[in-house]
Amino acid sequence: MDCKVLPTIPGTCNPDKCMEYCQHRISGTSVGECVSDGCQCTYCGIPPSGRRN
Numbered sequence: 001m002d003c004k005v006l007p008t009i010p011g012t013c014n015p016d017k018c019m020e021y022c023q024h025r026i027s028g029t030s031v032g033e034c035v036s037d038g039c040q041c042t043y044c045g046i047p048p049s050g051r052r053n
Helices: 015-025
Strands: 003-005 033-037 040-042
Touching: 015 033, 015 040
Parallel strands: none
Antiparallel strands: 003 040, 033 040
16 A cells, blocks of 8 residues: 655644544544654545545
8 A cells, every 4th residue: 555644734733633634634544643843644545535436
């Protein structure tokens, strides 16, 4: 599976809010984690918005 790390969202990071933001904006399977300069989202595979059923 191909995983992608998105650009960091700068600012103060709250782990719960970061995870919630990434899951809401990308997909429920994405992961948000705090890094030194903000919140970073990672997802594997194609995000749901890019798929057609």
